[in-house]
Amino acid sequence: MTTHPATGEALHTVSVVVNGGLRTAQVPARRLLSDFLRHDLGLTGTHVGCEHGVCGACTVLVDGAPMRSCLMFAVSAEGHEITTVEGLAARSGAAEGDLGPVQQAFIDSHGLQCGFCTPGFLTTVTAYLESNPDPTPDEAREAISGNLCRCTGYQNIVTAVCRAAELIEERGI
Amino acid sequence: MTTKLFGAPITRREDPRLVSGNGKYLDDLGAGALAAAFVRSPYAHARIVDIDVSGALDVEGVVAIYTHEDLDGAVADRLPLLIPHPALTAPMVAYPLAPTHVKHVGEPVVMVVAADRYVAEDACGRIRVDYEQLPPVVGVEAARAATHLVHEEAPGNVAAHLVQEVGDARAAVAAAPHRLELDLFIDRSASMPMEGKGVLAQWNADDQMMRIYSSTQTATGVRASVAAKLGLPLAKVECIAPDIGGGFGAKIMHPWAEEVLVPWAARRLNRDVKWVEDRREHFISSTHERSQVQHVEVGFDDDGRVLGLDVTFWHDNGAYTPYGIIVPIITSTQLLGPYKPGAYRVEFFSLYTTTVIVTPYRGAGRPQGVYAMERTMDAIADYLGKDRADVRSANFILPEEMPYDHGLLFQDGRPYKYDSGDFPGSLAKLKALVGWDEWADYRAAAEAEGRRVGLGIGCYVEGTGVGPYEGGHVQVETSGRVNVATGLTTQGQGHQTAFAQIVADELGVPIDDVYVTTGDTRKMAYAVGTFASRAAVVSGNAVALAARAVRAKALRLAANALEVDEADLEIVDGIVRVVGSPESAIPLGTLSVLSNPLRYAFDEAAKAATQFAGAADFSKPPVADDEEPGLEGRDFFSPTQSTFANGMHAAIVETDPVTAEITILRYCVIHDCGNLINPMIVEGQVHGGVGQGVGGALYERMVYDDAGQLLNASFMDFLMPYASEVPHVETDHLMTPSPLNPLGVKGAGEAGCIPVTAVIASAIEDAEGFPIRSMPISPVELWELRRRHAAGELPSLRRHTAATS
Numbered sequence A: 001m002t003t004h005p006a007t008g009e010a011l012h013t014v015s016v017v018v019n020g021g022l023r024t025a026q027v028p029a030r031r032l033l034s035d036f037l038r039h040d041l042g043l044t045g046t047h048v049g050c051e052h053g054v055c056g057a058c059t060v061l062v063d064g065a066p067m068r069s070c071l072m073f074a075v076s077a078e079g080h081e082i083t084t085v086e087g088l089a090a091r092s093g094a095a096e097g098d099l100g101p102v103q104q105a106f107i108d109s110h111g112l113q114c115g116f117c118t119p120g121f122l123t124t125v126t127a128y129l130e131s132n133p134d135p136t137p138d139e140a141r142e143a144i145s146g147n148l149c150r151c152t153g154y155q156n157i158v159t160a161v162c163r164a165a166e167l168i169e170e171r172g173i
Numbered sequence B: 001m002t003t004k005l006f007g008a009p010i011t012r013r014e015d016p017r018l019v020s021g022n023g024k025y026l027d028d029l030g031a032g033a034l035a036a037a038f039v040r041s042p043y044a045h046a047r048i049v050d051i052d053v054s055g056a057l058d059v060e061g062v063v064a065i066y067t068h069e070d071l072d073g074a075v076a077d078r079l080p081l082l083i084p085h086p087a088l089t090a091p092m093v094a095y096p097l098a099p100t101h102v103k104h105v106g107e108p109v110v111m112v113v114a115a116d117r118y119v120a121e122d123a124c125g126r127i128r129v130d131y132e133q134l135p136p137v138v139g140v141e142a143a144r145a146a147t148h149l150v151h152e153e154a155p156g157n158v159a160a161h162l163v164q165e166v167g168d169a170r171a172a173v174a175a176a177p178h179r180l181e182l183d184l185f186i187d188r189s190a191s192m193p194m195e196g197k198g199v200l201a202q203w204n205a206d207d208q209m210m211r212i213y214s215s216t217q218t219a220t221g222v223r224a225s226v227a228a229k230l231g232l233p234l235a236k237v238e239c240i241a242p243d244i245g246g247g248f249g250a251k252i253m254h255p256w257a258e259e260v261l262v263p264w265a266a267r268r269l270n271r272d273v274k275w276v277e278d279r280r281e282h283f284i285s286s287t288h289e290r291s292q293v294q295h296v297e298v299g300f301d302d303d304g305r306v307l308g309l310d311v312t313f314w315h316d317n318g319a320y321t322p323y324g325i326i327v328p329i330i331t332s333t334q335l336l337g338p339y340k341p342g343a344y345r346v347e348f349f350s351l352y353t354t355t356v357i358v359t360p361y362r363g364a365g366r367p368q369g370v371y372a373m374e375r376t377m378d379a380i381a382d383y384l385g386k387d388r389a390d391v392r393s394a395n396f397i398l399p400e401e402m403p404y405d406h407g408l409l410f411q412d413g414r415p416y417k418y419d420s421g422d423f424p425g426s427l428a429k430l431k432a433l434v435g436w437d438e439w440a441d442y443r444a445a446a447e448a449e450g451r452r453v454g455l456g457i458g459c460y461v462e463g464t465g466v467g468p469y470e471g472g473h474v475q476v477e478t479s480g481r482v483n484v485a486t487g488l489t490t491q492g493q494g495h496q497t498a499f500a501q502i503v504a505d506e507l508g509v510p511i512d513d514v515y516v517t518t519g520d521t522r523k524m525a526y527a528v529g530t531f532a533s534r535a536a537v538v539s540g541n542a543v544a545l546a547a548r549a550v551r552a553k554a555l556r557l558a559a560n561a562l563e564v565d566e567a568d569l570e571i572v573d574g575i576v577r578v579v580g581s582p583e584s585a586i587p588l589g590t591l592s593v594l595s596n597p598l599r600y601a602f603d604e605a606a607k608a609a610t611q612f613a614g615a616a617d618f619s620k621p622p623v624a625d626d627e628e629p630g631l632e633g634r635d636f637f638s639p640t641q642s643t644f645a646n647g648m649h650a651a652i653v654e655t656d657p658v659t660a661e662i663t664i665l666r667y668c669v670i671h672d673c674g675n676l677i678n679p680m681i682v683e684g685q686v687h688g689g690v691g692q693g694v695g696g697a698l699y700e701r702m703v704y705d706d707a708g709q710l711l712n713a714s715f716m717d718f719l720m721p722y723a724s725e726v727p728h729v730e731t732d733h734l735m736t737p738s739p740l741n742p743l744g745v746k747g748a749g750e751a752g753c754i755p756v757t758a759v760i761a762s763a764i765e766d767a768e769g770f771p772i773r774s775m776p777i778s779p780v781e782l783w784e785l786r787r788r789h790a791a792g793e794l795p796s797l798r799r800h801t802a803a804t805s
């Protein structure tokens, strides 16, 4: 078994499909998925706000379902498919360089201020709208009620969820 | 004609980057840097007997372990007292690493630097610190009792004591036809940005240069304070505030111990070192705010006019006072809100406790002051059996009385003088928005359904845009790209958009050509920071002035090149042209070329600018005596005083008759912050502030036990509101321009959160019929108040007695 050159920790090989591409890395067993994505793969768009599963900033899609990457070990992601905020545009079928509908809706509705919580909302909302394409504002509010945002007071995020549903409909995704 | 961007609700220029995962927050930087972690005190008050690091030395991956004894130079001294004040007679500031004593749970004692954070924490776990526990001092009452002292140097645990008085308030209260006394309490909360603090230091040994990235609200402050601590010339230190995941005040405090220690270690180890605060660290070793015990004595006439107001309050400042006594000073002045009492006396004691330090959190002492004043207004109305809005009206400063000087000194040491505002106008709008005059019907309809509802109101005035100054630098490149720099930092306020709107208008260029940099001491070395709702006011005007300077220069150059009079020129879409004959025109990019005569041609633009290009008047130097090369300008805005924004909120709440659950049914906001640069952004600030205010009113508090342990130091137990707890916010605006600055703007950053605690208390009191004097309030506490009320321990409101009897 290989060991980490600086820390001497035993390393395990992890292979995951991230944003459509196979990524393989050697990580200690205790490496959090959030750290793996951010620091081993350099996908720093996934943010860490609490590291205890409450804020939702670290939410990524694992096989299409929202998961808190701070509550998963990288080794438990072995063989799974992960979408991070960096992969949302491509996942939505947007042309290279364009934004996905949920991303665009957050811009249109001023659904972000500092942007730190935003990747977690974007992934959560993406998955939500796939199964609930036409939410009412109350349902939209309910859908985002597991993610913390300290900046926006949520109002424009609720608007953004409804706007995203419209954009998805318009784009025929 | 270019469309005016000032005042337009355009979407934000920073957003495409942030929604794509391309933001660069502190922990996204410095791949490969060593990681720092800290051993922090587990006790609220203790003497350090011994530190044994031997168990950690052989942890593989550990690079260095430091205790106070390892620190050298000024780093071994106490951290600076940032804002001294004559009334702060016993200031106490911590050391970066505690040498002999710890004064709160979370105080840093040992620093570990290792290959990564996991290993650094492994090592922290193996370090043994022996403590001799000393008596904790928790809460205002314990601090006042002073049975135990936090610091020997602060007798009675008093850090500061200040009295301000206008007129003889005590005599006025005594002589008034009616008198009331109120005792009020408000508990601790915190800024709690989603991104904690963090610092990355890169020491360049070749250049002997220190580059610091910090998640800070003041890059210039961190730069100067770290340079001083490390004994480096200012010229050898630069500080950059990257994307920041919220601040709300916590990050204006500086330098944090970590901001000094991480660069110190980076230089010593000649390696990049990074520390990223985790959530528990943020709870126990950053900063809190709000806790105050307040006593109000008020005398008033039959109309509810306040003749004398005498307020005493006790402010819990935590273990140290590095940021001075800004918070209680703001409470003591901003308490007055839109009102003009006949005479006013305020006295406060700022007290040490063995808990996390207290520094400004969004609102910064105002929520407490507004809570005191607005509870008083409601009490007066109830006593007289008058409408609560009418009593407020009777006390308003009127538009024709502006500017209005209260005769007090504000937080900046300057006169507390309101510049403008239309309080009766704001109240009229609020009453219309919430349906004030139809309230009796609303309540009757609800009561008929067996529901219990209440209407609450709260008014405030917020001093914004405090000095001393900010600067703006605007530069047009030969491509036509416009670079704008201002030194204060951004934590989500959309400065890259709002400042670009200002510059695009002033200069006459498309906004897509404008690029704004904030919080980078390499681009603007003179700056103060982002706090006190000051960015739009101070930096906004600074960039406007700088853009005007560039515009003037562009017109000068163009008039010369086109051989016309400057007065005949206009700038549209980045092109200077003769009014009425647009074919006679020259782009700003070309003027940038002309402004910078060169010896060397390295591209097309430069070719056009070599000293050998075109005809020259050999009697003149290539750059005129009173000009500088380059199409750029710099200016500063330094206001004479703060500009005062105001607002009025109303809420309708429902309280469950059985469970005492509290639900906000409607939340209405009237907000007046002068001219709006971008209404969408201002509205977003208001929403966010209300969200935080709701947290402070109903859910958030720091729960310390008697031993000084913070029992709820996680997001699991400290209840920040989710979307399910924050009501839909209905807003309307007044725009009373500030006469104090060229753009006529006032600040908006903190406004939303200021009156929420007062408004919710007012609404719950109205629903329940007995006084609410302690906030935040949970269903359990409300249930307990009901029990005490039923047992006759709490009086009924008079109007409630009258209405129900």
Ligand code: FES
Pocket: A047, A048, A049, A050, A051, A052, A053, A054, A055, A056, A057, A058, A059, A068, A069, A070, A071
């Ligand atoms: S960081 Fe994972 S839920 Fe907060």
Ligand code: FES
Pocket: A111, A112, A113, A114, A115, A116, A117, A118, A148, A149, A150, A151, A152, B194, B245, B246, B492
């Ligand atoms: S936008 Fe800052 S935390 Fe949500």
